[in-house]
Amino acid sequence: MRNCRRFLSDKMSARFSMFIFLLPVFVQAQMQPGLYVSKEVQPDNSVIFRVKAPDAKSVKVFGTWPASLPYAIPMEKKDSLFEAKVGPLPSGMYEYRFLIDSMFTLDPKNSEVTRDGPIIENRLMVPGPLADLLDVKSVPHGRVTSVWYPSSVLGEDRRMYIYTPPGYDQDKKKYPVLYLLHGASGDEDGWLNRGRVNYVLDNLIASGKATPMIVVITNGNPNTPAAPLDRSFTFQNAGQGIGPMASGKFEESLVGDVIPFVEKNYRVIADADHRAIAGYSMGGYQTQNITNANPDKFKYIGVMSMGLFSSFQGGKNYDKDVHVKQLEALKKNNLKVYWIGIGKEDFLFQTAVKLRELYDSIGFKYTYFESQGRHDWNSWRLYLTEFVPMLFR
Amino acid sequence: MRNCRRFLSDKMSARFSMFIFLLPVFVQAQMQPGLYVSKEVQPDNSVIFRVKAPDAKSVKVFGTWPASLPYAIPMEKKDSLFEAKVGPLPSGMYEYRFLIDSMFTLDPKNSEVTRDGPIIENRLMVPGPLADLLDVKSVPHGRVTSVWYPSSVLGEDRRMYIYTPPGYDQDKKKYPVLYLLHGASGDEDGWLNRGRVNYVLDNLIASGKATPMIVVITNGNPNTPAAPLDRSFTFQNAGQGIGPMASGKFEESLVGDVIPFVEKNYRVIADADHRAIAGYSMGGYQTQNITNANPDKFKYIGVMSMGLFSSFQGGKNYDKDVHVKQLEALKKNNLKVYWIGIGKEDFLFQTAVKLRELYDSIGFKYTYFESQGRHDWNSWRLYLTEFVPMLFR
Numbered sequence: 001m002r003n004c005r006r007f008l009s010d011k012m013s014a015r016f017s018m019f020i021f022l023l024p025v026f027v028q029a030q031m032q033p034g035l036y037v038s039k040e041v042q043p044d045n046s047v048i049f050r051v052k053a054p055d056a057k058s059v060k061v062f063g064t065w066p067a068s069l070p071y072a073i074p075m076e077k078k079d080s081l082f083e084a085k086v087g088p089l090p091s092g093m094y095e096y097r098f099l100i101d102s103m104f105t106l107d108p109k110n111s112e113v114t115r116d117g118p119i120i121e122n123r124l125m126v127p128g129p130l131a132d133l134l135d136v137k138s139v140p141h142g143r144v145t146s147v148w149y150p151s152s153v154l155g156e157d158r159r160m161y162i163y164t165p166p167g168y169d170q171d172k173k174k175y176p177v178l179y180l181l182h183g184a185s186g187d188e189d190g191w192l193n194r195g196r197v198n199y200v201l202d203n204l205i206a207s208g209k210a211t212p213m214i215v216v217i218t219n220g221n222p223n224t225p226a227a228p229l230d231r232s233f234t235f236q237n238a239g240q241g242i243g244p245m246a247s248g249k250f251e252e253s254l255v256g257d258v259i260p261f262v263e264k265n266y267r268v269i270a271d272a273d274h275r276a277i278a279g280y281s282m283g284g285y286q287t288q289n290i291t292n293a294n295p296d297k298f299k300y301i302g303v304m305s306m307g308l309f310s311s312f313q314g315g316k317n318y319d320k321d322v323h324v325k326q327l328e329a330l331k332k333n334n335l336k337v338y339w340i341g342i343g344k345e346d347f348l349f350q351t352a353v354k355l356r357e358l359y360d361s362i363g364f365k366y367t368y369f370e371s372q373g374r375h376d377w378n379s380w381r382l383y384l385t386e387f388v389p390m391l392f393r
Numbered sequence: 394m395r396n397c398r399r400f401l402s403d404k405m406s407a408r409f410s411m412f413i414f415l416l417p418v419f420v421q422a423q424m425q426p427g428l429y430v431s432k433e434v435q436p437d438n439s440v441i442f443r444v445k446a447p448d449a450k451s452v453k454v455f456g457t458w459p460a461s462l463p464y465a466i467p468m469e470k471k472d473s474l475f476e477a478k479v480g481p482l483p484s485g486m487y488e489y490r491f492l493i494d495s496m497f498t499l500d501p502k503n504s505e506v507t508r509d510g511p512i513i514e515n516r517l518m519v520p521g522p523l524a525d526l527l528d529v530k531s532v533p534h535g536r537v538t539s540v541w542y543p544s545s546v547l548g549e550d551r552r553m554y555i556y557t558p559p560g561y562d563q564d565k566k567k568y569p570v571l572y573l574l575h576g577a578s579g580d581e582d583g584w585l586n587r588g589r590v591n592y593v594l595d596n597l598i599a600s601g602k603a604t605p606m607i608v609v610i611t612n613g614n615p616n617t618p619a620a621p622l623d624r625s626f627t628f629q630n631a632g633q634g635i636g637p638m639a640s641g642k643f644e645e646s647l648v649g650d651v652i653p654f655v656e657k658n659y660r661v662i663a664d665a666d667h668r669a670i671a672g673y674s675m676g677g678y679q680t681q682n683i684t685n686a687n688p689d690k691f692k693y694i695g696v697m698s699m700g701l702f703s704s705f706q707g708g709k710n711y712d713k714d715v716h717v718k719q720l721e722a723l724k725k726n727n728l729k730v731y732w733i734g735i736g737k738e739d740f741l742f743q744t745a746v747k748l749r750e751l752y753d754s755i756g757f758k759y760t761y762f763e764s765q766g767r768h769d770w771n772s773w774r775l776y777l778t779e780f781v782p783m784l785f786r
Contacts, residue, residue, distance in 0.1 A: 055450065055494040101448040105498045111511040111621045118504040120513075136619065141541035141550065146591075148534035157534065169658060198539075226529065228504045265562060 046087035063096030067345035091128020139206035140166030159226035181279025278302025307351030343373030439480035456489030460738035484521020532599035533559030552619035574672025615642035671695030700744030736766030
């Protein structure tokens with residue numbers, strides 16, 4: 001009903017009928033005439049994508065496919081539709097959109113859309129074991145709260161999300177906490193929208209594969225108090241990039257502001273045995289910075305899609321002696337889990353090789369997980385489902 | 394960094410450098426070459442929209458402009474850009490997207506995107522008094538929690554959002570509650586994404602113009618447990634339309650499931666003097682149904698963009714005698730506020746005329762607010778800022 005403006009003329013007659021309420025559907029049909037299914041999952045888990053683009057010369061479907069496939073897959077014109085078959089795809093969630101000539105467009109028939117930083121895409125679930133972990137199932141659901149907290153380090157109020165497990169609001173127990181960090185150009189929405197962290201936790205907890213825990217999801221851009229959707233129009237737009245995220249200020253704020261706030265405002269077991277931290281990409285760098293500088297704070301550490309950052313960016317300010325001393329201090333803390341996950345096709349793969357070489361050379365123990373993946377959410381969702389079951393056991 | 398897949402070839406060399414982290418920006422630039430500002434608010438609050446669409450024959454900017462403007466405004470080709478000046482626009486928030494030949498596309502330079510039901514659009518703030526109420530300001534922020542609750546009426550777990558005002562998590566006070574309902578084809582995300590209800594409340598509370606209150610935002614589709622983004626891939630897709638929403642089942646569930654859950658799980662003043670309900674469009678119909686059937690539950694009632702529903706859809710099952718009896722019972726409850734808000738250009742305007750005629754004929758008192766608006770979020774945001782300050786005074 002709210003979409004009637006999509007078709008109503010300004011001088012529309014006063015006569016209406018029931019069907020007007022269904023008009024969003026008709027309007028979609030009007031813009032892309034004809035009935036078709038835009039994403040049809042086949043019995044073998046291949047997916048047929050379709051889009052009506054009557055004026056287009058070239059159409060591609062652009063998505064987070066497995067590394068064996070190119071990101072952009074050309075679609076063939078069949079009658080009035082463009083169509084492509086992708087896969088069979090492994091079970092999981094995929095981001096996709098259409099590239100019509102030179103313009104990206106969302107699938108007009110799919111209202112499931114996620115944003116990560118400046119990128120907005122449709123989502124698709126491909127059934128099977130991983131989708132079963134990512135999807136909404138008939139299990140008890142935790143709550144996700146958007147919380148603003150004061151940051152004395154950064155001099156402003158900032159936003160984060162806090163997942164509390166099923167039962168938290170009824171019982172009086174204290175819980176362990178996982179802090180989850182995102183990558184460059186992302187924000188605090190990513191681990192929810194794309195990482196599906198609340199549903200992963202719901203499903204893993206329901207099956208007994210994860211310990212009930214609180215998850216804290218921060219915005220790792222020290223110059224951005226909150227995700228774009230909640231940002232004032234006077235603030236800078238998205239895509240803050242690496243500069244501010246690599247400044248070290250967020251790391252300081254996580255330890256100085258976020259952890260004390262969480263431990264004061266939530267029922268938390270406030271010791272290293274019950275604190276975990278993980279992040280992907282720039283968040284994996286920040287995770288290393290935080291745990292290297294605070295060797296007694298966390299007993300569970302996850303570094304995803306990131307290795308020795310200095311081996312990637314040239315290492316101008318890198319001091320190996322300092323790093324080794326930090327790692328030696330960390331070793332003395334008797335870590336329970338130090339987890340490194342990276343994909344063979346991740347463009348940072350070699351940085352993980354370098355990091356492992358360093359760790360091996362000083363006898364610093366870690367668990368290594370290697371996927372076939374690239375540097376995208378397909379990997380980070382998988383890593384999350386691998387890492388979380390190891391925590392607080 | 395996470396977007397490197399947008400340009401990396403599968404056989405990319407192992408040599409990388411710092412700039413790779415900034416690639417989302419470069420990729421956008423590559424797809425829509427050239428630097429330009431896509432939405433430039435002028436000193437007089439007119440807005441210049443621009444989009445690079447090299448292959449397009451016709452481009453329009455499509456948005457929730459004031460009723461004096463058509464929804465679709467043609468853009469002129471200037472050099473390699475399409476451009477249109479819209480307005481001057483009244484202060485507030487606007488939804489827009491581009492219609493490029495026959496395809497809708499988002500503004501590739503604006504990561505502020507909101508979804509309402511199946512419609513995904515960019516958002517734009519135009520400075521001034523209304524934007525000041527809708528935007529993130531340096532005031533204390535309440536929390537918004539995504540909560541699943543059991544519905545015995547509908548036989549499933551369902552999701553809603555609960556806004557708790559600043560201070561709720563520190564103090565021990567009990568608060569009044571506003572229940573907010575959405576329109577057909579919408580879901581529980583709308584009042585947050587488009588209605589900005591949490592920021593409206595933050596800002597009104599900070600300036601003393603609203604009483605601190607809890608706001609409960611439900612999903613009014615009885616056949617949909619949660620918004621599309623959190624819906625299982627086995628559920629039906631969006632655009633449920635009027636049928637299920639007009640079935641009366643959600644109304645039953647709000648009274649039978651939602652209110653008891655909120656009053657059990659939150660610190661709430663659980664009486665009619667401290668209960669308010671409002672909704673727009675189908676939610677305005679549901680609001681009438683709920684309050685007509687439960688005359689002693691709410692002392693504050695808001696009906697937005699909806700009047701006498703039967704005068705619109707033909708009224709096959711409408712029984713005026715029953716309705717009048719319900720209204721007489723409601724009158725005896727000594728309502729504090731019964732508010733009707735509608736726009737002159739709302740396609741349901743005449744239904745509000747009919748409702749007011751009925752109310753006048755039986756001496757049923759109400760406050761009437763008439764805007765210049767249409768049946769869209771520009772109206773509902775405005776109505777929210779008018780209605781909330783009247784509550785619990």
